[in-house]
Amino acid sequence: MSTFSDPNAPSPAVVKSDEQWKSELSPEEYQVLRQAGTERPFTGEYWDSTTEGVYACRACGAELFTSREKFGSHCGWPSFYAPLADGTVRYLHDSSLGMERVEVRCATCDSHLGHLFEGEGYDTPTDQRFCINSVSLSLRPTDA
Template structure:
């Protein structure tokens, strides 16, 4: 099970007041308070558009449509992040389950959860179950910005 409990040093640091000012209430609830949007309601759960998925809070590039697959769970699902180090893994024992929380490495925003070994027909046998509200799709070819890893 992937985890990286040691604290990362986020490159985007803002006060709670700044986050509240910049994010919508729904974005703040998911990204900064580790909430979850209802399944089948998010903008990207069934999207097939090509592009790069960025963190809605800070713009960091996290996933591409090449790694997105339809898991029929109601949230966007990916079998891998864009690159090592773009997301951070945290043990999550909430809600009576043992899960792995996925956060943006750049700003520490909550993205969703990682589920492993559930028999997904993917190259990694993993499902990154990510809230649509935590993502922003930059449509088009999947070219990364020059700053991307």
């Protein structure tokens, strides 16, 4: 069952002009986070990371996912079976590229993170795969 955000949901807490985002993000970060781009598979920093910690939005620092929900989907991007908590991400219908998908965005700054896929048969508690671009995330490792 797909979850879509409430169209009456509050506006993002972090709002910046396009010029501000361009000055704060690298060209690759800007292209993915603000223009809904996608990094190439198997090239991102976290696609196969097993480091324990919290994954935050690279644009605003909001905590989004943890390593506890990360799993190896072998798709080339970091995969999570659930976000850190309800309300940390929001969902939008995405019919770009001739496909019907669910886009995942940061609820705090409305940055593009990736997409949500369901029913793929992964052995996870939710049977969901949050396929997230590494460039959209910053990992805050758990202190050993």
